[in-house]
Amino acid sequence: MFVDGEGRSGFQAKSFAMRLMHIGYQIYVMGETITPAIRQGDIYIAISGSGKTKNTVNNTLAAKKLGATIIAVTSKQDSDLAKIADETILVPGKVKNDKTTTSIQLLSSLFDQSVHIVLDCLCLMLSKRDNISEEIANKNHINIE
Template sequence: MSLVKQVMDEVNQVMGLIDESQLASAEQLIQKDKRIFVLGAGRSGLMAKGFAMRLMHIGYTVYAVGETITPSIQAGDVLVAVSGSGKTGSILEVVEKAKADGVKVVAVTSNAESPLGKLGDTTVVVPGATKAGDGVKSIQLLSTLFDQSVHITLDILCLMLSRRDHVSNDTAKATHSNLE
């Protein structure tokens, strides 16, 4: 079997396990009148920033935690935190502080029973393999399957949001960078 087929079979297996009701719960928290903050470390952070970019394209006010232009998070804001293991200390510390300040949390992790999974006001479980060995087993290195599946899952959430908010592809295209 080719490597391409093996990788695609893994991604399809994980995506087949996504609970769309969890995405619907996340969709309810993410509203245009809320500021959205995203958080993740390493490749999970890159997936979170990709999600932030798409949210911006469909009209949301969105920030990446840790960037120099990110304002303080406040009660009523929403934090989307991504961690495959759900145990990353730097992520948990920020999430705990945000929750104490009245921020709603969307947790994205491979393990609902992880500390992050339990902290989420809503939790989206993406059961792809992580470097800790959680989730669907993979031939790919470290957390690659989790990262790939998170990217697709969060793009699906953006599609749900754009449909709910009646944002067309042309509208989203108008906000795409024109400095390329």
């Protein structure tokens, strides 16, 4: 399984990857030096509020051509990213340069915060489904004392 995103969406992707690792999933972040090659049948999760972030869209297209299953996390159902995806998690929230949604928060903060909550909820659902307890997850957490 792979996650991808640029800027603050990239931070959300890394946060999601960390929690997935805690609950026992083998997960990689695009752009890291230890990320292996994508192969047919892999799951590729791309996060972009606008759904048009150039690097994220290009990487997602490449993953699709390699046979990965694409899951887009975006606020724009009609975006390039959503059109590539096999499945889309639609997360409402203002993104930068968005003229159709309003927020007192700057740029994409509302989307970023909402994505964090949605993906943490997904991890909770997966942990419940997979019977992963706090104790089990804690064994995968860094505990240097």
